[in-house]
Amino acid sequence: MRCTPFHLVELTSVFVEYALASTLMIRVLHFSDVHVDIPLCAMPLRDLLVPKRMLGAANLELRRRKHFKQAREKLAELARFADREQIDLAVCTGDYTALGTEPELIAARAAIDAVIKRPLGFVTVPGNHDIYAEHAAHARFERVFGELLKTDLPELAVDGPFPIVRLFGDDLAVVAINSVRPNPQPWRSSGRIPNAQLAALRAALADPRVASRLVLVMTHYAPCRADGTPDKKLHGLDNAEALLEVCANAPRAAILHGHVHGRYHVLGPAGQKLFGAGSATQEHREGIWVFELDGDGSTATPGTWNGVSYALDRAASVVF
Numbered sequence: 001m002r003c004t005p006f007h008l009v010e011l012t013s014v015f016v017e018y019a020l021a022s023t024l025m026i027r028v029l030h031f032s033d034v035h036v037d038i039p040l041c042a043m044p045l046r047d048l049l050v051p052k053r054m055l056g057a058a059n060l061e062l063r064r065r066k067h068f069k070q071a072r073e074k075l076a077e078l079a080r081f082a083d084r085e086q087i088d089l090a091v092c093t094g095d096y097t098a099l100g101t102e103p104e105l106i107a108a109r110a111a112i113d114a115v116i117k118r119p120l121g122f123v124t125v126p127g128n129h130d131i132y133a134e135h136a137a138h139a140r141f142e143r144v145f146g147e148l149l150k151t152d153l154p155e156l157a158v159d160g161p162f163p164i165v166r167l168f169g170d171d172l173a174v175v176a177i178n179s180v181r182p183n184p185q186p187w188r189s190s191g192r193i194p195n196a197q198l199a200a201l202r203a204a205l206a207d208p209r210v211a212s213r214l215v216l217v218m219t220h221y222a223p224c225r226a227d228g229t230p231d232k233k234l235h236g237l238d239n240a241e242a243l244l245e246v247c248a249n250a251p252r253a254a255i256l257h258g259h260v261h262g263r264y265h266v267l268g269p270a271g272q273k274l275f276g277a278g279s280a281t282q283e284h285r286e287g288i289w290v291f292e293l294d295g296d297g298s299t300a301t302p303g304t305w306n307g308v309s310y311a312l313d314r315a316a317s318v319v320f
């Protein structure tokens with residue numbers, strides 16, 4: 001076929017569209033720890049008879065529930081905020097529920113539905129409240145959130161679907177690591193990244209399909225607290241140092257996490273960039289991040305709840 005002027009015009013416009021698509025900014029919403037709850041009478045009795053959950057249920061009724069009573073309304077508003085801010089991709093670092101029962105997971109999945117309908121989709125990991133006390137809870141989470149746990153590099157998955165690796169445009173990759181485990185002991189809420197996932201993360205960061213991009217590594221547990229010190233032994237990530245060491249070899253990586261209810265940004269010991277979203281819905285502590293990513297430079301802007309909606313604090317943006 002001969003190339004006519006019409007074909008040349010068409011080819012040129014395709015090329016321009018491709019060039020624009022490869023350099024356009026991607027806007028990412030990071031939220032976490034929404035802790036959507038349901039009445040105890042809606043939870044299976046056999047689940048409530050687990051000792052850890054008996055104590056958790058008492059704590060939920062006496063203390064916790066009041067702090068998250070507007071969780072659903074705030075999530076509905078977060079969806080409107082994401083529409084207004086033209087968010088391309090949403091990510092959530094877990095703790096959807098209070099006690100990790102299946103009816104809670106289903107309720108939370110419904111409550112986030114409008115937030116996660118973004119042009120580039122949604123990436124997530126479970127939190128310790130979603131796995132809570134039983135090994136079977138991993139399968140339960142994957143049953144309810146399964147269609148949200150797709151990966152673009154299935155050959156790197158070593159632990160169910162994890163690590164999930166998603167590639168967006170030419171400049172962004174998201175790697176989701178599952179760091180939660182059942183904690184049947186009432187006094188423990190700590191986590192650990194399995195060695196196989198750490199090795200897969202190392203392989204993913206070195207993979208040519210990922211290495212040239214800005215990489216958002218996301219997991220539930222905080223590698224360190226807002227002041228840079230390790231989290232408490234019974235609450236934190238057992239092998240936080242190993243995660244930080246793996247990410248130290250990826251200068252274009254940032255680590256996104258939840259678990260500690262309070263939004264913050266801190267640098268790790270080797271300059272690793274850490275962003276904790278805190279809780280998007282806990283009364284008086286609401287926090288989120290919005291990342292604006294392009295090939296030339298990226299910013300992270302904190303957001304909070306102003307009593308009516310979520311609002312960004314542009315004066316506090318972090319360039320990274």
Ligand SMILES: [Fe+2]
Nearest residue numbers: 033095127259
């Ligand atoms: Fe939480």
Ligand SMILES: [Fe+2]
Nearest residue numbers: 095127128259
């Ligand atoms: Fe947590």
